[in-house]
Amino acid sequence: xxxxxxxxxxxxxxxxxxxxxxxxxxxxxxxxxxxxxxxxxxxxxxxxxxxxxxxxxxxxxxxxxxxxxxxxxxxxxxxxxxxxxxxxxxxxxxxxxxxxxxxxxxxxxxxxxxxxxxxxxxxxxxxxxxxxxxxxxxxxxxxxxxxxxxxxxxxxxxxxxxxxxxxxxxxxxxxxxxxxxxxxxxxxxxxxxxxxxxxxxxxxxxxxxxxxxxxxxxxxxxxxxxxxxxxxxxxxxxxxxxxxxxxxxxxxxxxxxxxxxxxxxxxxxxxxxxxxxxxxxxxxxxxxxxxxxxxxxxxxx
Amino acid sequence: xxxxxxxxxxxxxxxxxxxxxxxxxxxxxxxxxxxxxxxxxxxxxxxxxxxxxxxxxxxxxxxxxxxxxxxxxxxxxxxxxxxxxxxxxxxxxxxxxxxxxxxxxxxxxxxxxxxxxxxxxxxxxxxxxxxxxxxxxxxxxxxxxxxxxxxxxxxxxxxxxxxxxxxxxxxxxxxxxxxxxxxxxxxxxxxxxxxxxxxxxxxxxxxxxxxxxxxxxxxxxxxxxxxxxxxxxxxxxxxxxxxxxxxxxxxxxxxxxxxxxxxxxxxxxxxxxxxxxxxxxxxxxxxxxxxxxxxxxxxxxxxxxxxxxxxxxxxxxxxxxxxxxxxxxxxxxxxxxxxxxxxxxxxxxxxx
Numbered sequence: 001x002x003x004x005x006x007x008x009x010x011x012x013x014x015x016x017x018x019x020x021x022x023x024x025x026x027x028x029x030x031x032x033x034x035x036x037x038x039x040x041x042x043x044x045x046x047x048x049x050x051x052x053x054x055x056x057x058x059x060x061x062x063x064x065x066x067x068x069x070x071x072x073x074x075x076x077x078x079x080x081x082x083x084x085x086x087x088x089x090x091x092x093x094x095x096x097x098x099x100x101x102x103x104x105x106x107x108x109x110x111x112x113x114x115x116x117x118x119x120x121x122x123x124x125x126x127x128x129x130x131x132x133x134x135x136x137x138x139x140x141x142x143x144x145x146x147x148x149x150x151x152x153x154x155x156x157x158x159x160x161x162x163x164x165x166x167x168x169x170x171x172x173x174x175x176x177x178x179x180x181x182x183x184x185x186x187x188x189x190x191x192x193x194x195x196x197x198x199x200x201x202x203x204x205x206x207x208x209x210x211x212x213x214x215x216x217x218x219x220x221x222x223x224x225x226x227x228x229x230x231x232x233x234x235x236x237x238x239x240x241x242x243x244x245x246x247x248x249x250x251x252x253x254x255x256x257x258x259x260x261x262x263x264x265x266x267x268x269x270x271x272x273x274x275x276x277x278x279x280x281x282x283x284x285x286x287x288x289x290x291x292x293x294x295x296x297x298x299x300x301x
Numbered sequence: 302x303x304x305x306x307x308x309x310x311x312x313x314x315x316x317x318x319x320x321x322x323x324x325x326x327x328x329x330x331x332x333x334x335x336x337x338x339x340x341x342x343x344x345x346x347x348x349x350x351x352x353x354x355x356x357x358x359x360x361x362x363x364x365x366x367x368x369x370x371x372x373x374x375x376x377x378x379x380x381x382x383x384x385x386x387x388x389x390x391x392x393x394x395x396x397x398x399x400x401x402x403x404x405x406x407x408x409x410x411x412x413x414x415x416x417x418x419x420x421x422x423x424x425x426x427x428x429x430x431x432x433x434x435x436x437x438x439x440x441x442x443x444x445x446x447x448x449x450x451x452x453x454x455x456x457x458x459x460x461x462x463x464x465x466x467x468x469x470x471x472x473x474x475x476x477x478x479x480x481x482x483x484x485x486x487x488x489x490x491x492x493x494x495x496x497x498x499x500x501x502x503x504x505x506x507x508x509x510x511x512x513x514x515x516x517x518x519x520x521x522x523x524x525x526x527x528x529x530x531x532x533x534x535x536x537x538x539x540x541x542x543x544x545x546x547x548x549x550x551x552x553x554x555x556x557x558x559x560x561x562x563x564x565x566x567x568x569x570x571x572x573x574x575x576x577x578x579x580x581x582x583x584x585x586x587x588x589x590x591x592x593x594x595x596x597x598x599x600x601x602x603x604x605x606x607x608x609x610x611x612x613x614x615x616x617x618x619x620x621x622x623x624x625x626x627x628x629x630x631x632x633x634x635x636x637x638x639x640x641x642x643x644x645x646x647x648x649x650x651x652x653x
Contacts, residue, residue, distance in 0.1 A: 054652045072648075074496070082494040092319045093312065095384045104308030148490075202394035228609045 004065035004079070004154045005029055006051065006188060011060035012209075013046055020046040022209040023060070028188050035180050035200030036190040043209040044190040045085055048159040051188070052082045065154050078106075081153030083144050085160045091133025095124055098132050099146055100291040106151030117146040120176055138169025145176065158189040161228070162196065171178065174220045194289040205292055212295045217288060224291040229269055230258040232280040239277050246271065255289065261287075262294050307498050309505035317477065317509055323475060331467045331517045332524065338459040346425040349375045351605040352395040354383045361406025368433050369399065375429060390416050397426050401432070449619050456529040461613030462586030464521055465606035468514055469580050470552050474572040476510050476555030481568040484559075490652065501601070504581050504596045507552045514548045526615070534620030540613070543626060547609040551576075553640035554605075560647040580606040608632045 006028035013021040020043045028034040036044050049055040051064055053073035067075040082144070084163065089098045096110075099121070103110045114121070120142050127135065132143060143162055148156065158177075162170040163249075174196065177187055189200070197203050197217050205212040205220070213220050231252075233239025240259050243252040248267040252259055270279045286294070316325050351369060355362045358380065371376035387400050396416055402409030413430045417423035450457040465507055467601055481505070483489040491504055518541070525531040533540075554576060562568050581587060583597065584606035601607045612629035615621045622629070 027653050049490075052490075054490060054493060056651065056653070080494060082491060084487050084490045086487050090312070090316070090488060091486075092316060097312075097315065101308055101312050101493070102495075104495055105305050105492070107305055107496065155338050205538060261304045 003165050005061070005186060006034075006155070008047075008051070008062040008070075009060055009080065011047070011050060011057045011062055013043075013050060013055065013058050019209050020139055021057070021185060021287060022122065024206075024209070024211055025060075026211060026214060028186050031181060031184040031187055031246060033187045033189060033199065033206055034195055034199040036188070036206055037192075037194060037197055037204040037288075038190075038206035039110075039192055042206045043288060045159055046152055046209075047206075048082075048085075048157055048188075048190060052080055052157055053077060079154045081148035081151065081156045082149040083156075083158045085163070087131045087140050089140070089144055089147060092131060094129050095135070095143055096128040099150060102145060102147040103150045108151050110150060111153050113150055116149045116152055119179060120149075121146050136169075137165045138172070141165055141169070142176075145173070147267050149180070154185065156185055156187045156189075158187065160190050160192065162193065168281055170196070187201055191263040194287075194292055197288045207296050207297060213291075220289065221286070221291060224286065226262065226265075226286070226288070226294075228284050228290055229261040229263065229272065230255075230280075230282050230284045231261055231272055231278055232258050233277060234277045239275070241271065242277070246275070253293055260286075260293075261291055262290075262297075302551050306501055306505055309497070310508050313479070313506060317513065325442045326475065327471050327513050328518065328520075330470065331463070331520055334463050335460070335521060335529070339441075339456045339524070340465055346422050346429075347374055349397065349422070349426040349429060350378050350395045351375050351426075351430070352378050352381050352389055352398045353401065354381050354386050354398055355401035355405065356383060356403045359406060362401045365401075365405075365411070365434065366399075368436065369430070371435060372429060384621075386414055390414060396422065397616070399430060409607060421516065452559070456525075456613075457531060457618045458536070459586075460521070460525050460529065460531060461610045461617060462580075462584070462606075464518075464613055465547070465584055465586060465610045466516060466577065466580050468544070468548050469572075469576050469606065471514055471517060471552075472510055472548055472551030473555040473558065473576050474569065475513075476507060476552055477558035477562075477568040477572050478565050480506055480556065480559035480560060481562060481565050485564055485618065491650070494651065499646055499648055501644065503556055505650055510552060510555075511548060514551075515545075516545055518544050518548075531559045532620060533617055535616035536622035539621075539626060539630075540616045542623075543609065543616070543630055543633065545610050548638055550605050550633055550637035550640060553637055553644055555646070556644040557640055560644055560649070579604045581608060586610055603637055605633060635646045 006273065008024055008026050011024045012019070015105060026049060038044055038218055046055065049061055050057050051069060053069050056070060061070070063069065063145055064076045065079045067079070073119070075107060090101070093101065101112070112176055124139060127139065134142065134293050135143060145158070145161065147206055148158075162173055165173065170193070177189065178199065181187060200217070202214070202216050203220070204214045213223070215223070231243065236254060236257070236259055240252055240254060243249055243261055248264040249261055250264065250269070253260045269281050269283065284287065318329070353362070353366050353369070366377065369375055378395055381398070383400060386400060389395055389398060399528050400412040400414060400416045402411065404412055413427055413432050415427045457604040460538070483492065500572070503598045522533065526533050555572065558568055562571055583601040583604045585601070586606065590601050590607065593601065607630040615625050
């Protein structure tokens with residue numbers, strides 16, 4: 001059966017004095033899309049590089065498909081499909097040349113494994129003689145995904161595959177991942193976009209090298225459910241500064257055309273309506289982005 | 302099933318063919334350099350402008366001046382007054398002035414005044430003139446037989462030097478840049494996370510540049526023989542073997558550079574500064590090693606071109622074979638083996 005798992009136990013990694021990863025532990029099961037969500041510089045890429053055997057952890061250990069990332073790195077290199085964070089194909093080679101090269105790198109023929117990539121590659125087929133460097137952002141990512149899949153990997157590592165890609169292409173890309181997951185192949189994917197959490201089976205929130213929360217999206221939202229106020233002012237910037245001075249307000253931040261405000265439990269929303277320039281105050285349910293900012297705020301304090 | 306190794310070489314060849322700059326460096330520069338050094342730039346001194354100064358133009362003076370005027374390397378510009386000699390040199394009217402004494406031809410002497418602001422041309426011009434002035438009375442002068450390059454053609458000296466330079470340029474510079482480019486663009490990450498062994502990545506990178514260098518070698522030999530009329534009378538086998546060893550050594554140097562730098566710009570600078578300049582300065586290509594201060598002579602020993610260029614001279618100009626170049630060949634081989642060993646060992650199997 002295709003698909004294997006990841007076990008990470010207490011992995012730490014520092015670059016000089018900067019702690020990129022600080023005691024990371026998590027498990028990825030067969031056949032699930034596991035999302036690692038966090039801002040730039042959170043340590044996502046470092047974790048991916050440790051799992052794909054490109055970096056050695058300072059302490060702790062990890063296995064991919066049962067292979068140790070340090071001792072059995074050659075086995076992992078055979079089993080894993082990896083798509084690094086930035087576009088890493090050959091811009092001077094055409095679409096089909098790139099795909100053929102990465103197939104032969106793993107000793108397989110494109111025709112033998114074409115079923116793996118067919119749904120994605122068929123979208124690229126009209127451009128197959130075009131140089132990879134001349135593709136649009138979304139197309140580049142699809143080609144990179146094809147190249148990572150063509151050797152029929154047992155597990156897929158995608159480091160920020162949707163960064164720099166437009167909203168439609170992002171959504172298409174996630175549809176493809178959902179389709180791949182049906183084969184049982186686990187997909188470990190990182191993203192800075194919180195809205196992509198809903199496309200993952202389970203997620204971990206990561207910041208400053210630490211895992212803040214782990215679970216399904218609903219579990220995390222449930223655990224962190226607490227009243228959230230959405231405030232709209234005449235001038236949101238001035239209102240934001242004013243809100244932050246109010247007694248009982250824990251965190252206030254801009255979110256779209258509203259200011260989202262987490263408060264002490266006994267806080268009376270009407271207090272906010274009284275502030276000059278505030279037009280509207282309502283109670284809403286926090287989404288993952290709100291939760292993330294709240295947890296991050298707690299972690300910092 | 303296509304082998305991952307041959308697929309890699311195929312990919313590498315596509316990179317080279319599709320990059321006009323690489324093709325330009327690899328194929329045009331050798332030809333341009335050969336033509337430039339062979340025809341245009343030379344150490345020969347031509348068109349030496351000479352004036353003559355004599356108190357009176359006696360038949361003896363006239364005879365000598367006519368000899369001077371007929372010399373193919375000299376352009377005779379006429380007579381001036383004896384007191385004008387310094388002014389004529391200062392005003393750049395001539396490179397040299399021959400000053401005849403009053404009773405030249407019987408007991409008097411002739412003097413050559415040369416503008417030595419450029420010592421090379423000055424020395425050569427003085428040489429030409431001395432030869433002519435001594436000409437008729439040189440009973441005691443030694444007979445000189447010039448072997449190997451009787452016409453003292455510059456091309457004989459430069460072709461081996463250009464070969465030492467070009468192989469360094471193509472192999473060391475282009476290979477280091479090509480490996481570092483994979484690091485810089487991030488493709489090295491995917492290559493490492495694949496079953497291909499890192500050593501194979503390195504070898505597959507080198508082979509296309511090795512082939513390119515062989516094309517250049519053929520090109521250079523062709524131009525040397527048919528355009529520059531070099532004798533090429535030595536052993537062709539010795540020439541090819543020595544060149545291949547030098548090419549492999551240069552490839553290993555390129556690989557070595559790629560293991561110490563992370564950007565293409567740094568790779569270019571290091572290859573340029575550390576490899577190309579010593580080939581020009583310390584290999585004996587321009588300046589004789591024997592005339593260098595002792596410490597520089599020691600340093601020159603680690604410059605591969607210092608061994609390659611003299612070996613090429615022996616084969617291409619003196620017409621010798623393996624029997625005369627084996628010391629150079631052994632040194633180059635040992636350097637190549639050591640460098641490959643160090644670079645392969647240093648080539649990282651991970652990112653750090």
